[in-house]
Amino acid sequence: MKSVKMNDIKRIVYMGALVSCAPIFCACQKNDVSQDYSSTTFFAMDTVMEIQIDGDETLLTEAQQQVMDLENRLSVTKDGSEVSKLNSAKICRFSEDSTEILTGALQVCTDTDGALDISIYPVLKEWGFTTGEYKVPDEETIEDLLSDVDYSQVQVAVRDDGQADVVIPENMEIDLGSVVKGYTSQMLADYFAENGVDSALINLGGNVQCIGRKTNGNPWKIAIKSPFTDSKTGILGVLEAEDVSIITSGGYERYFEEDGQMYWHILDPATGHPAKNGLVSVSIIGTDGLKGDGLSTSLFVKGLDAASDYWREHQDFDAIFVTDDEQVYITEGVAEKFQLSQEYADFDLKVINK
Amino acid sequence: MKKNDFILIAVVLIIAFTIFAGQRLLNKNNNENNEAVPVAVVQVCGEVYGVYPLSVDREERIELEDGSYNIFSIKDGEVTMIEASCPDKICVNHPAIHSSYDPIVCLPNEVIITVQGNDDADGDNDIDSIAN
Numbered sequence: 001m002k003s004v005k006m007n008d009i010k011r012i013v014y015m016g017a018l019v020s021c022a023p024i025f026c027a028c029q030k031n032d033v034s035q036d037y038s039s040t041t042f043f044a045m046d047t048v049m050e051i052q053i054d055g056d057e058t059l060l061t062e063a064q065q066q067v068m069d070l071e072n073r074l075s076v077t078k079d080g081s082e083v084s085k086l087n088s089a090k091i092c093r094f095s096e097d098s099t100e101i102l103t104g105a106l107q108v109c110t111d112t113d114g115a116l117d118i119s120i121y122p123v124l125k126e127w128g129f130t131t132g133e134y135k136v137p138d139e140e141t142i143e144d145l146l147s148d149v150d151y152s153q154v155q156v157a158v159r160d161d162g163q164a165d166v167v168i169p170e171n172m173e174i175d176l177g178s179v180v181k182g183y184t185s186q187m188l189a190d191y192f193a194e195n196g197v198d199s200a201l202i203n204l205g206g207n208v209q210c211i212g213r214k215t216n217g218n219p220w221k222i223a224i225k226s227p228f229t230d231s232k233t234g235i236l237g238v239l240e241a242e243d244v245s246i247i248t249s250g251g252y253e254r255y256f257e258e259d260g261q262m263y264w265h266i267l268d269p270a271t272g273h274p275a276k277n278g279l280v281s282v283s284i285i286g287t288d289g290l291k292g293d294g295l296s297t298s299l300f301v302k303g304l305d306a307a308s309d310y311w312r313e314h315q316d317f318d319a320i321f322v323t324d325d326e327q328v329y330i331t332e333g334v335a336e337k338f339q340l341s342q343e344y345a346d347f348d349l350k351v352i353n354k
Numbered sequence: 355m356k357k358n359d360f361i362l363i364a365v366v367l368i369i370a371f372t373i374f375a376g377q378r379l380l381n382k383n384n385n386e387n388n389e390a391v392p393v394a395v396v397q398v399c400g401e402v403y404g405v406y407p408l409s410v411d412r413e414e415r416i417e418l419e420d421g422s423y424n425i426f427s428i429k430d431g432e433v434t435m436i437e438a439s440c441p442d443k444i445c446v447n448h449p450a451i452h453s454s455y456d457p458i459v460c461l462p463n464e465v466i467i468t469v470q471g472n473d474d475a476d477g478d479n480d481i482d483s484i485a486n
Contacts (some may be wrong), residue, residue, distance in 0.1 A: 041466075042400065048459050048466060049482075132442030132462070206486035214482070223455055227484030234449055234456040238481060247483040254444060283485060 035214040036199075040064060045071050046180060047205025053192055054215050063188050070184055073098050075122065076175040077130070085168055087121075087173040096162040099153050099186070101290065103158070105179045108294030109151040112310065116298035117151045117269035118122040119168070121175035121298040134256035136263065142272040149269055167285075182293025183249055185209035189245075189289070206253075208246040209289060219337075226344070227252045227281035227322050236281070236322065237340040245289040249296035250281035250322075268301050277303030280324050285334055286317030295319075304329065308352050315354065392452070392472035394433045396426070399464045408433070408452065408469065416465060424465050426458075433458065433467055455481045 039052035040060045044067050049062060075081045080285060086092035094102060102118075109116050121130075123145045128134040148171040155167040168174060181204045189209045192200050201220060211222040219240040226236040227250040241248060251264030251274065268275035274292040282300040284292040295317065301305035304321055311319055311331055318333040328349045330338055335351045396403040396416060403416060408431045416424040424445065425437040432450035435458050445460035457468040 041397075043461070043464050046461060048457075048461070132440065201483055203483045203485075206484070208483050208485045219482050220482045222485040223481045225456070225484055227447065229447070231449055233453070234451070235481070235484070246485040250486070253486065254442070255447075 009097050012060070018232075020152055023099070037201075042067075044068060045205070046077075047181070048201045049205065050201075051188065052201050053197045053211075055195065055197040057193065059192060059195055059197065060216075064192060066187065066191065070097065070180070070187070071145045074101065074158050074176055074180050076173075076177065083174065083176060086168060090170060090172070092167070094156075094164045094166050097183075099156070099158060099162060099164040099166075101176055101179060101183050102154075102164070102166065104183065104290045105176055105294060106151060106154060106156070108179065108291060108298060111314075112298040112302065114151065114269055115301040115306075116178060116179065116294050117149055118174045118176060118270050119151050119154065119172050120267055120272075121173045122171075123149060123272045124175070124265070125265055127263070127265075127267070128256075129254060134258075134263070136154060136258055138253070146269075146272045149272075171286045178297050179290045179294045181205060181207045182245065182289035182291070184289075185245055186289030194300065195281060201275050205291060206248060208241075208291070210241050213242045223341075224248060224320060224338075225250070225252075225281070226341075228326075231343065233341060233343050235341045236328070236344055237320075237338055239334065240337040241285070244285050244287055245292050246283060247286050247289070247292040247296045248281060248283040248299045251300075253254055266297060266300050275301040277301065277306075278325075279304055279307070281320075281322040282307065283320040283354070284317055285319065288317075292317060311352065312354060319352075390430070393470055394426075394428060395468050395470055396469075397466040403465075408472065416463075417461055418465075422463050424460055424463055426467060433469060435460065435467070438463065455484045456486075 034056050037052040038057040038060055041048065041050045042064055049067065050064060053059060073079060073082050076083050078084060082092055082098050084095050106119050109118060123142060126137045126141060126145055153169050153172060154174065156164050158164045185202045185204050187209050188202050189211050189268055192211055198212045199215050202209040208222050211220050219242045222239045222241050223235045224237050224239060225248060226234055229252055249266060251266060255262055255264035264274045268277050277302050282296050284296045286292045299310060302310065304323055307321060317329045321329040326347060328347050329352050330349060331352045338347060341346055386434055392408040394406045394408060398416065406428060407454060408428055411429050413427045422439040424435060426435050432452045434450040435445040436449060437461055438445050440460050440462035445458050448458045451458055451469055453470050453472050457466050459466050
């Protein structure tokens with residue numbers, strides 16, 4: 001009898017000891033969403049790429065490899081890329097995904113009546129935006145270069161195997177930089193989704209793509225960069241997002257000043273000069289990364305009125321426009337999900353309806 | 355028998371308590387490093403180059419192997435890139451930063467400066483990423 005009783009006490013005390021150990025193990029499990037994710041940061045496509053996924057780290061290695069592959073085939077500055085070969089030889093066989101990107105880009109050029117033009121590259125070079133050695137070219141040079149800018153002259157003969165023979169005119173050079181990152185983030189999102197990842201965040205140099213929601217069930221909170229260079233926080237507002245790409249274009253991204261004038265890298269293909277049509281930033285929210293990337297540039301070029309008209313005609317994406325007189329316009333699809341930051345709380349936020 | 359049992363129990367409890375206390379202390383230290391004290395983390399070519407508390411004003415020159423350089427300053431809890439050998443000067447034009455979601459990046463030199471441990475600074479906390 002006595003020994004049984006003793007065992008009971010022992011058991012209780014041992015249990016007590018174990019229970020008091022429990023917090024040790026709990027203490028290691030911080031209730032922090034970021035700990036659920038594997039993440040990587042690397043430099044590619046002339047920018048910083050950050051990927052975090054709720055999934056296996058080997059998927060990240062594979063993803064990085066896929067990005068490098070695409071870069072090697074599409075970078076305009078890499079010798080031996082398909083785009084470089086096309087630009088020097090004026091004829092090149094494009095691989096399957098390069099073809100998909102090229103035809104996708106040309107589609108945006110057509111849809112926007114040339115507000116996006118992938119053959120603007122020689123003009124962009126002349127301004128120094130590709131190298132950072134900025135200068136304002138003389139008007140004659142711009143006119144001369146502009147005469148060879150015309151995306152409709154790009155001939156693409158798609159073959160049965162999905163590859164294509166591409167031919168461009170003698171003085172033309174193309175650059176797919178305006179859509180490549182959008183395509184790439186979409187490709188990565190598809191790749192992760194196929195491999196069972198249901199929560200991920202991809203940021204390719206400011207092009208954001210979200211898969212699903214956060215592991216805690218909340219939507220992703222994506223900040224939209226303030227286009228105003230005197231911004232204290234750098235943040236215009238915050239958008240709640242799931243399963244969309246968010247792509248912002250603005251003059252603030254790359255510019256230089258000369259004689260008190262601000263010159264930025266988004267050129268109007270009609271004039272060969274920086275596009276100044278009243279907009280300072282355009283964000284496109286949608287499910288097609290390539291198109292979102294192309295539209296963020298081309299709607300910036302179009303200006304607020306033409307951009308709003310374009311949205312009304314198509315309605316397969318949402319947008320946030322910021323004008324140089326400090327007004328923010330948002331399409332009705334995302335109006336409820338967007339909030340201006342504290343710094344810009346007194347800005348006018350206007351909804352664009354159908 | 356009885357005496358040994360109590361010794362064993364006492365030993366187990368002491369070990370448990372020691373580990374528990376140690377863990378708490380460790381966590382507290384980690385918190386101090388990661389959260390309580392905001393720092394600027396400088397990465398060069400994917401490697402951490404240095405970690406600098408925002409509470410101490412300073413100017414630091416980042417030397418790269420090929421002779422290129424970046425100079426950043428920490429002043430009044432904000433980080434600014436004040437000079438760089440890169441041609442485009444995008445990093446120098448970047449506004450001063452004091453929170454994590456908008457790092458200063460110098461692409462040509464592969465330098466990234468992020469601030470860690472200061473996410474609540476603007477009240478716009480919980481931001482996961484920034485589109486720009």
